[in-house]
Amino acid sequence: MESKRRDSDRRQFLKLAGASALGLWTAGCGWRGGPFEDVLQWWWNPNEVLQKALTTPRRSAKLYPPGSETATFPTYYISDSVPMTDTAAWRLDVGGMVGRPLSLSLDDLLKMPMTTTRVRHYCIEGWTGVAEWSGVQLSHLAEMVGVDPAVNYVDFRSFDDGYWSSWDRETALPPQTLITVGMNGALLDPGHGAPARLYSSLKYGYKSVKYLTEINFLSHRTGGYWEDRGYDWYAGL
Amino acid sequence: MKRRVKFYHPRVIRATHWLNAVLLLGMIASGLQIFHAYPAFAERGGTFCCYPFAGSRFPEAVRLGGWLAGGLRWHFFLMWFFIVNGLVYGGYQLASGEWRRRWFRLRDVKGAWHMHLYYLRVRADKPPYEMYNGLQKLSYSGTMTLGALAVFSGFAIWKPVSLPFLADIIGGYAWARFWHFLIVWAFVAFLAVHLFMTLIVDRESTRSMIVGAYREKPDGE
Numbered sequence: 001m002e003s004k005r006r007d008s009d010r011r012q013f014l015k016l017a018g019a020s021a022l023g024l025w026t027a028g029c030g031w032r033g034g035p036f037e038d039v040l041q042w043w044w045n046p047n048e049v050l051q052k053a054l055t056t057p058r059r060s061a062k063l064y065p066p067g068s069e070t071a072t073f074p075t076y077y078i079s080d081s082v083p084m085t086d087t088a089a090w091r092l093d094v095g096g097m098v099g100r101p102l103s104l105s106l107d108d109l110l111k112m113p114m115t116t117t118r119v120r121h122y123c124i125e126g127w128t129g130v131a132e133w134s135g136v137q138l139s140h141l142a143e144m145v146g147v148d149p150a151v152n153y154v155d156f157r158s159f160d161d162g163y164w165s166s167w168d169r170e171t172a173l174p175p176q177t178l179i180t181v182g183m184n185g186a187l188l189d190p191g192h193g194a195p196a197r198l199y200s201s202l203k204y205g206y207k208s209v210k211y212l213t214e215i216n217f218l219s220h221r222t223g224g225y226w227e228d229r230g231y232d233w234y235a236g237l
Numbered sequence: 238m239k240r241r242v243k244f245y246h247p248r249v250i251r252a253t254h255w256l257n258a259v260l261l262l263g264m265i266a267s268g269l270q271i272f273h274a275y276p277a278f279a280e281r282g283g284t285f286c287c288y289p290f291a292g293s294r295f296p297e298a299v300r301l302g303g304w305l306a307g308g309l310r311w312h313f314f315l316m317w318f319f320i321v322n323g324l325v326y327g328g329y330q331l332a333s334g335e336w337r338r339r340w341f342r343l344r345d346v347k348g349a350w351h352m353h354l355y356y357l358r359v360r361a362d363k364p365p366y367e368m369y370n371g372l373q374k375l376s377y378s379g380t381m382t383l384g385a386l387a388v389f390s391g392f393a394i395w396k397p398v399s400l401p402f403l404a405d406i407i408g409g410y411a412w413a414r415f416w417h418f419l420i421v422w423a424f425v426a427f428l429a430v431h432l433f434m435t436l437i438v439d440r441e442s443t444r445s446m447i448v449g450a451y452r453e454k455p456d457g458e
Contacts, residue, residue, distance in 0.1 A: 040311060047313050054395075059399055071281075
């Protein structure tokens with residue numbers, strides 16, 4: 001008799017557990033986190049600590065031989081159509097906490113020492129592609145403008161409908177970070193960020209701001225277009 | 238009539254088991270949300286030999302996070318607890334010696350084979366065993382291994398430039414994503430069998446994972 005009662009208790013418990021699991025599941029569909037969304041967003045902080053321990057910003061990414069460029073490489077912009085500018089009038093302003101701010105034309109950039117690298121590009125969506133990038137090392141520009149020792153962040157702005165991002169100094173200044181003006185052996189095309197874009201294989205693609213207009217060396221952290229909407233700010237690879 | 242207690246599940250094992258149940262479901266659901274952004278394995282402009290369903294997405298009912306950043310935030314939040322919980326579980330098993338009666342070893346091969354014959358109705362009676370039979374040990378040890386592989390392939394995907402050797406061991410970045418994805422289906426297959434065995438075939442095992450004691454069946458079987 002007693003064991004029968006226990007059995008029905010157990011059945012009831014299992015039914016209840018099953019029903020609540022189903023309820024939670026239904027409520028959970030596509031759930032962004034509700035009241036926990038702030039916690040989830042804040043959690044990028046401990047993730048950043050772990051990422052900094054795991055990543056080595058000075059490490060060179062694996063280099064690919066000529067001819068290994070992937071057949072396609074997606075274009076990326078947030079504007080409704082490909083952002084275009086008058087290249088002759090275009091300027092890249094390099095400033096912030098620097099001794100000698102600069103305003104560079106495309107010709108100015110093209111006259112500087114060029115670095116070419118062929119690396120795999122990682123998109124936060126999960127796809128990759130290999131391309132060859134040519135440009136000026138950001139560290140070269142940093143030397144030219146004389147960066148204040150108190151600078152810890154670099155902020156990048158664009159003419160792509162206000163798209164922007166910012167980086168930690170440790171990842172921005174090693175030699176593989178390029179202000180890119182060429183891709184796959186030609187001048188950068190409008191779909192991929194012409195006249196100049198940021199490129200480094202140590203961050204996900206959304207950190208590499210295309211259609212650059214401004215670079216500012218700062219002591220405080222700013223954010224970014226996607227970062228302010230919920231993406232990882234550090235985004236180190 | 239008092240039923241003899243066959244074995245106990247220690248409190249730590251029960252707590253980590255149920256916590257893991259929630260965390261694993263969360264990891265899978267947020268992982269499917271991340272997969273949603275690029276439901277394929279080939280690099281751009283390339284092909285991938287072994288996944289015929291490229292482009293097919295999973296319904297919202299099995300996704301957690303609502304959009305890519307939402308899925309990522311859940312995945313990289315739950316990840317910490319999934320790993321720590323797994324370490325507590327494994328560490329406790331090692332320290333307490335519980336692993337001896339739970340972990341599949343060479344000596345369990347024979348028992349697993351006989352249990353397999355029993356399920357196939359080739360053998361009339363169950364082979365004798367202490368706590369878990371060989372097949373149980375095999376599947377539980379297997380799922381622990383899956384957990385470790387999920388973490389390994391996860392880090393390979395997360396840090397392909399800084400920790401390139403992780404992805405290299407398992408075939409590169411695209412393959413690391415593929416293994417990470419396949420592990421999900423291995424977990425799902427385990428879960429299907431696990432739920433059938435514990436909720437339908439042997440419900441005492443579900444009760445014991447809640448209260449601790451696993452009682453012999455009244456007829457002493």
